[in-house]
Amino acid sequence: MTIHNFGDGNSLLNQFVSEIRDVEIQKDSMRFRRNIERIGEILSYEFSKTLTYGDKAVTTPLGTKVMSLPVDKLVLCSVLRAGLPLHQGMLNYFDGAENAFISAYRHHRGDEDAFEVIVKYFASPSLEGKNLVLSDPMLATGKTLENVLKALKEHGEPEQINILSVIGSREGVEYVKKVFPENTRLFIAAIDDKLNSRGYILPGIGDAGDLAFGEKL
Template sequence: MTIHNFETKNSVLNKFIAELRDVTIQKDSMRFRKNIERVGEVLSYELSKTLAYTDQLTTTPLGEKTIPLAPSDIVICSILRAGLPFHQGILNYFDDAENGFISAYRHHENDSDDFEVIVNYFAAPNLEGKTLLLVDPMLATGRTLENVLKGLEGYGTPKEIHIVSVIGSEEGITYVNSIFPESTQLWIAAVDKELNAKGYIIPGLGDAGDLAYGSKL
């Protein structure tokens, strides 16, 4: 797997990530969602540089111009709930893309540290021969992406897979690297070293879904 970690290069992403992590600023859920969306836009721009482009003739009021354009076979597939604002940021740049949504959540039986990832909803188009952007804002243990990969098997085989994340853990990235095709590319804004006993990223930013849309039962 090829890893594109943008934490290693200073850019405007630093500001968005700092605000997402800040315990005071992240209390503003609207700003939290907007910063997630902005990260999606920046990563989409960087990802777009690696796609296969085709020259297309464009007619202007005064003549014609050949312009290389990105492929139209992109599918953005996001994991709910935190994936929604991230999905929108990516869709802002790949606005002709098809869309898929996956419901996945951690089930901690009796509030124990151990958990299983339950995937109980898929809505996705045919992925055969397409460019799949698999959107998971928080890449913690990697087990959610593992279950999603298994769940998508019946939708066809993409020609290429790009995982797009806001923050990940070193452990989760290592695990995902071991289960996804070697040609997979990971686009991520920041990488943290640790996971706590419950599998949350440290220092991370907390529960992205709750911060974006409110706490759940």
């Protein structure tokens, strides 16, 4: 797996990541969602550099200009519900892409730290021969993306798989590296060192879904 970790360098991306981490700024859920969306836009721009391009003649009022434009058939697939703001950021740039959505959530039995990831809903076009972009804001243990990968198999074999994520743990990144195809590409804004006993990233940001849309039962 090829890993593009943009937290290793200096860019405006760090400003938006710092704001989604900040416990005071997090209190504004609209700003939190917008910052995730902005991160999705920046990651999409960086990802666009890896696409296949072809020449196309564009007619202007005063003549014709040959432009190099992307030709990949993209499918943007996001994990509900936390992935929605990130998905919107991607869709802002890839407005002609097809879209897929999958529900995947952690199920803890009582107060136990151990959990299983349950997938209940999946809506997707055919993935056969297409360039698939999976978005999940928090790459914690990697188990969610593993279950998403299993569910995808019923919808065809994509030519390329890419993962866009906001913050991941080193453990989660290594796990995904093992279970996804070797040519998978990961575009991520930051990688943190640790997970706690319940599988949350430290220092991370907390629960992205709750911060974006409110606490769940």
